[in-house]
Amino acid sequence: KQEVTQIPAALSVPEGENLVLNCSFTDSAIYNLQWFRQDPGKGLTSLLLIQSSQREQTSGRLNASLDKSSGRSTLYIAASQPGDSATYLCAVSLRSNDYKLSFGAGTTVTVRA
């Protein structure tokens, strides 16, 4: 059974600092990994999807890396802004025909102005 862990559960940084969010998973035979953002009272917004064959994906200030063999992914957010305050969740899919994602509990980020 795939277990996904995100540490720390909460993080508070001053504006401008780079954010580093960690995700680990127990079964390294994943198909892909997604990072999501959840704002309070809102749904999840997909940020990045990394296929198992990829090492990283970038979108603007966001960069996600994947080390399948060690069961880890890291989401980097450069030059954080107060608008980046949210909960960030990672989720893994085990197979190409796997219709379910295994989610971590998320890291709640607060960026202080």
Add this chain to the structure above:
Amino acid sequence: DTAVSQTPKYLVTQMGNDKSIKCEQNLGHDTMYWYKQDSKKFLKIMFSYNNKELIINETVPNRFSPKSPDKAHLNLHINSLELGDSAVYFCASSQGSGNTIYFGEGSWLTVV
């Protein structure tokens, strides 16, 4: 236009009642899901439908019955509501499996 929309957003009801949550997606996707987010914020899959066919039923009590009248809709009906059913229920959709999943904004269910 909202890609995945679900109604109602908030629902407060008494134990024992029957209620439904509706979901519609306008992305043209062939796969839809219901996820449950509990008080500890863990998201767990409940059901998945692909082309109106049930493909995942993740040991959910049979008081929960999903219905997909067409590929763009997946409704969730809950019978005999219990206190433990209080949670946020998210509808989502994707094109096939292993692709980006798009979530609705959630339905906050409180059973009193």
